[in-house]
Amino acid sequence: MGSRRDFLEKLTVSTISLPLLYNPTNLFAASDEAYDGPILKVAIMGLGSYARRVAKAMESCKRAKLTGVISGTPSKIVEWRAKYGIPEKNCYNYDNFDRIKENPDIDVVYVITPNGLHKDQTIRVAKAGKHVICEKPMGINAQEGQEMVDACKAANVKLLIGYRMHYEPKTVEVIRMRKAGEFGKLKFFQGQSGFTIGDPTQWRLNKKLAGGGAMMDIGIYSINGARYMLGEEPIWVTAQETKTDSVKFKEGVDETIQFQMGFPSGAVASCLSTYAMSHLDRFFLNGEDGFAEMQPSTGYGPIKGRTHKGELKQPHITHQTLQMDGMAQLIFEGVEPIVPLDGEEGVKDMKIIDAIYLAVKTGKRVDL
Template sequence: MSTRRTFLHTLGLGAGLSALAPTLLSATPSKTAAGRPAQKLRVAIMGLGSYGTRVAEAMKSCTSAELVGIVTGSPEKIPVWKSKYNIPDKNVYNYETIGQMKNNPDIDAVYVITPNSLHHKHVMQVAAAGKHAICEKPMADTAKHAQDMIDACEKAGVKLLIGYRLHFEPYTRKVIEMLRAGEMGKIMHVDNYQGFKIGDPTQWRLKKNLAGGGALMDVGIYCLNAARYLTAEEPVWVTAQETKTDPVKFAEVDETITFQLGFPSGIIATCATTYNFNFERLYVVGTKGFAEMSPAYGYGPLKGRTHKGPLEEPVVTHQTLQMDGMADIILNGKTVTPAVDGYEGLKDMKVIDAIYKSIKEGSKKVMLG
């Protein structure tokens, strides 16, 4: 099995996309006579931290997207990135000069991978520059900011996509397909957890003005988003509880949050997220069967099983599949279900706002309209 997994991982997108083509997008990309994509999405990465680097490395294997530019506030990173990714001088920007990108026809889209509370400002700048925006999750720090971002992109006539990489990931998609096909019967319950023990106490994730929130915003959003796509419903109420074992380290942001989501059909999802210990699990049970994934939300390899046995799906680089899928959405107008657009991000942000409201009001039930 390890040999097969290694082989599939090496194949990367080629194996993964061919396996997912019937269900991932509404159609395949247009091709040239030589069998290559008719056009590549030319992307600039905004924010050259660890995840920006991960995306850049993954894009080396993309067939429909390519890294052509950077936006950074760290001048010392510029020569390294220029050399490593063959970035020309004309495609290098900082946070003050991004408006000049409007005059650069060689960049189609900007992937915003800056701290959460900066997403709103930076997507607004990208829209003003007339470029398509891909924004890492969580979309923003409030639902209001998320709506602002949608409005700005629509006014500018550009697309806004959110970095929900798991919407393209084979194990996740397999579980969704089984649920939609009724293989597990009527869904009865969802149980999702995601957390890790955070390290450096000085990092931006622990600063409210940059992170917007703590574990919930960072990794709890996976549990929330999964509850929505597993049920194919939108929650109508939420209750939540917060605990802190280290009030000094987590003085500005949440450490551990448990929350419950009520859905129109009567399904209740129980979810938890933390910065205090490592755990990761997705579980959904229906009248005819179940699905479980653990690991479920990390960068892989993911593992899972259902009432029919172990899941055996292609092991791919998530961000490679994501960027090729998003290129097809932007260039060819394709769609993916669950969605990865700004409205999908807004739905999550509305629930996150309600979770924080419930905690503030002593774990009271908050209704969602």
């Protein structure tokens, strides 16, 4: 298993994209109804494995369409042009993509490149006057994230982060239950996010490109999950790092970090982020009146879960289809998901990651 993409793909059960049947709060864009409104024209930057997944999911979108690509590999551009019927004038490389400014066929660029490239690429897209969707984590630290937010505000374009789980039906149902008070006073969250990483030469194990290790890849799911499951922002963190392979996981590239977060209500979170253990994709939420357990909790395939009221039975719809249709609805109509996914949301996660790394380094509790 070589990467988070591989790990999450292993969890995917082959499904046919279904119309969205579960729509209790009108937060999802996909539906049975015909749609004849504006279409979000999307260019994808970085044509790796996850980009392929997003492109495939967009084939089922009603509000978003793939119209352009940006890549440093000419052969990939040729392949994508043939597969998706993309005109040559909508294809760019990393040197000339600033020219999208003059292209009305592109409304937004989805940045799906290594973490260390996100900031500069996002700022260039913003200066070209296009909206930005950036994969998570949005940068390699909170300062980069804030610079990205500021640049997009200055350019009057939107910056959205690829938090697909904010549109996932079972996840949304648990958040709805929490908002309705069905779990009572919340006491505890546990998040386990991990897999055994493969190829030691990949960019995810390169400090400059990744910004770290497992925490910057899979660990962010437990951070973001703790925040949306508990509905609060943490006020302190503690963390401990374990490294068993210093050759594969060089200085600044974390293998395993256990971290804890405290929240204003008194609730606590205990989480694990690792590149050294597989089959870790579980969230557990405990309250005085009930609980929610999700396993798998963030994989691409059907999320499975139960609460004190029984099994979660909301249908599986391809996450990225919901995400891209939902983001189109946000950009065109201002319809927000149940949990924000703007740049400010991304910065909140980055501040926590910064604090976790500081806690590892100092061995002390870090207040947020």
